[in-house]
Amino acid sequence: MTLRLLVVDDHPVVRMGLVAMLSEHTDFEVVGEAADGAEAVLLAERLAPDVVLMDLRMPVMDGPEATAKMLASPPAPAVLVLTTYDTDADIVRAVEAGANGYLLKDAPRETLADAIRRAARGETVLAPPVVARLASRLRTPAVPALTDREAQVLRCVARGLSNAEVGRELHIGEATVKTHLLRAFEKLGVTDRTAAVTAAYKSGQIEL
16 A cells, blocks of 8 residues: 655755655655645645645644644544654644654654554654653643743743833733733742743743
8 A cells, every 4th residue: 555645844955855765665655745834734635645744843834733724624644743843842732733643853764664654554653752751741740721821921031022022012011911920920830030931841831
């Protein structure tokens, strides 16, 4: 059985390398390539691939969002995330979106080929570093979820913005910014901005 593959990555050289590597396997056929998540969703609907190799961070629409959209429209392909990022936030978003697997781009060729076949069979395929991170999260006491606005404020703080600058960027008052920060502090069990950003990042609730 030949598996129909869609390769999604915003770097042309990476896509070219993946296509060349996949073409070495007689049971693989690359039926399409996409440079961003939005293009990938359209191609997946039109080409009906068996497996999508999905990058995470791309313009227009990122990997987790594209994955969720693909899986919401049957017949859904298997989605195998292939990325250079292994942070908690990236892993959690991909898994929550419904990805069948999560591999790093430096995975050996045969490991990737085997992962594609396993994903096509509906199996979950996770790189060892990803398994370790997920296991660590399960052992760590759950942190109360931040609201979308609290997370937005902390992302701005992580960029070095003052409360006044955060307020201008998010179109809210400085007093409201302080309120969101205080609520985030309480949820995260911290007392200052730097600790809040660190705790939110470690719990996978914001990206840096």
